[in-house]
Amino acid sequence: MRQNAVLLTILFALIVTLSSVTYTFLQFYKLNKNQHNSNIFTKYSVITQIYRQHMQKNTSSVLLEANLAVYDLYPVTGEVEINRVFEAGTILKQEGFKTASNVFMLSKQQVVQQRTVQDIRATMLKSMGKIYFFIESWKGRLLLEDAKLKPYTPYNLLVAYITITGMIIISYILILIRIHPLRRLRARIKQYGKGDMTVSFRVKGYDEIALLANELENTRLNINELMESRTLFLRNIMHELKTPIAKGRITTEMVENPKHKARFKSIFLRLESLINEFALIEEVTTGFKDTELSDYRIVDLIDGAIDLAMIEHDPVTVDVNPGRKIKADFKLFSTAIKNMIDNAMKYSPDKKIRICTHDREIWFESRGEKLLHPISFYVEPFTKEHPARDSFGLGLYLVDAILKVHDMVLAYEHEDGVNRFIFEPLHVNNNFTRSKR
Template sequence: MRRNAVLLTILFAFAVTLISVTFVFWEFYKNNRAQYIDNIFNKYTVITQIYREHMMKHTSEAILEANLAVYGLSNIQGDAAVRAVFDKADILKRVGFQEVVRTMHFSNEAMHALDRVSDLRATMLESEGKIYFFLETPQGRFLLLDEQLRPYFPTHLLSAYLTIVFVIAWAVFIIWRRIRPLRILTKRVIRYAGGDRDVVFEMRGGNEIAILANELEQARKNINTLIESRTLFLRNVMHELKTPIAKGRISAELLAEPKQKARFNNIFLRLEQLINEFAMIEEASSGFGNKHIGTYRLVDLIDEAIDQSMLEPEMISVDVDSSERMACDFTMMATVIKNMIDNGVKYSPDKRVAISMEGKELVFENRGEKLRHPLRYYVEPFTKEHPARNSFGLGLYLVDAILHAHDLQLAYAYDEGVNRFYITAL
């Protein structure tokens, strides 16, 4: 989700805008519909006036229908027809009121007026796309079809709503098209960070994303040039250093005195180991040391480490199931185990190291004093517990660099005279 945060933000803004616009238009729709119904409902006053004149003057049904037809009204007769309308009708508006009818009466003495109050109720219905008026009076009930009026339909409002939604959707599409190169650039950066140095960042265009991509492309070229130069430099340095060391070892063999001969051989051997360690540290810390990851049995890694340490087998005890496997670079992980073995033997009074498994953690145990400083102190280059001892202080530094290149880490615990070093996941 974090990788699509920008796109999700745009979609969220689009959703909020769409919901807001829809709500506003829905309110407009309800208000306009209510106003429209109120306006057309006023026609019931015309209907009541026609019926009142009909009742007062006792006109014929033909005249009544003719008067109604002038206003586009037709009387629905027959119970079946009326019931068919009501079965499918929706009530739009209903109102009850009283009508006062004044009649004149004559007598021998004088003429006087008589007012009669009648309760009426008018209802406006919508059925199958037509408008009906239902009038209830003391004289009877009447259902009239209005052929002039039509139900409310928000044509203009709907057109405006769809236009605005289209504009918003088009704007979101344009924004998505604009940021799409950014997503492509992000994927390329991830590939480059994963070790693909041949990925190309260059993009066409003059916008900010294209400018950023082109600057990254130039930076990529510069970094690749530096890496190639560094690799060439290291190869030359290794070659130039190993050649005199090899010559020195050959010359040391010509010394007559055994003590001096052993001393010089030990010095040249340590120099060669130091050069190899420097090369491995550089490879692990550069981020390009995990190209040869494979799955190997732990016992094979430990056997290779023991062979490299050139220690006596009885100095190392191994309690690891043969089915245990690890995804790693074989050479580098064997070097890690070899350095942990060397470190344990060097600082243990009984010169013994035990290797075992606790869950998914590889454990190295040796007897000795507790470390005087936190573990992070010893993973720095050229640090050591006992300065008088013969140590270049790169062992744990190399271990830490290789483990981090494999997304692993080194942990430490001390319990009753036993030092425990754990290789565990980050």
């Protein structure tokens, strides 16, 4: 969900906008409809006036129909037709009221005023696309069809609603089109992060996204140039250093003093080891991401590490299931194990190490004092716990770098005088596998 947060936000804004517009137009529709019905319902006053005069004067039906026809009102006759109108009809407005009439009568030389009150109810209906008025009184009922008035049709309002809604949806689509390059840019950045240094971020155009992508492209080119310069520098300096080191080792063999000879040999071996570690670091930090991992038995990786350390198997106790495998680069992972063996040989009083597996972890146990600092302190290059002692050099730094590209981390704990370094997977779905028996 987080990956589509922008799209979801825009979609949410679209839904809120369309809902607001729809609600507003719905209220407009109800208001206009009520106003329209109220306006046309005022015609009932004319109808009731004509109908009241008809009742008071007891005029003929022909005269009543003639008076109503002046206002485009025509009686509906026939029970079938009347029932059809009522069955398909909808009441729009209804109102009941009383009418009063004064009649003066002469009785025995006296004038008598007689007041008559009559109940009349007027109902306006919509049926089959026409407007009808239904008049009810004590004298009878009358259904009238209005040939002039029409039911409310929200045509203009509907056109406005469709136009505004269409513009909003088109705007939403245009926004999606404009931000679509961001998805491609994100995919290219991800590809670049995986080690594809040739991917291009360049985008045609002059909008904000194009400017951002082109700036990223310029940055990519600068980074590539810096990395190429760094790689070239390291390779040249390692090549230049190997020649004098080789000459120094040859010259050391000519030294007659055994003590001086051993010291010089140790110095040149140390320099050669540093050069090789620099080469591995350069390989890990630049080109390893393109390397495919393969399944190897852990015991085979340990044997390769012992061979690299150039020691006998006796100081190394291996307590690992022979069928246990791990996805790794053989050369690099063997080097990481070799550096752990070297540290044990250097700092353990008994010069022994035990290698075992526990769940999904690889443990390296050796006797010794507890480290004074967290493990993060020792994975930095050339760290020293005490000035009088040798530094850890690039050993643990290289181990940490190799483990990172294997989705693992270096952990440490101390228990009962035993230092325990642990190769610990970062994720549950790690590189460990078991061979089928």
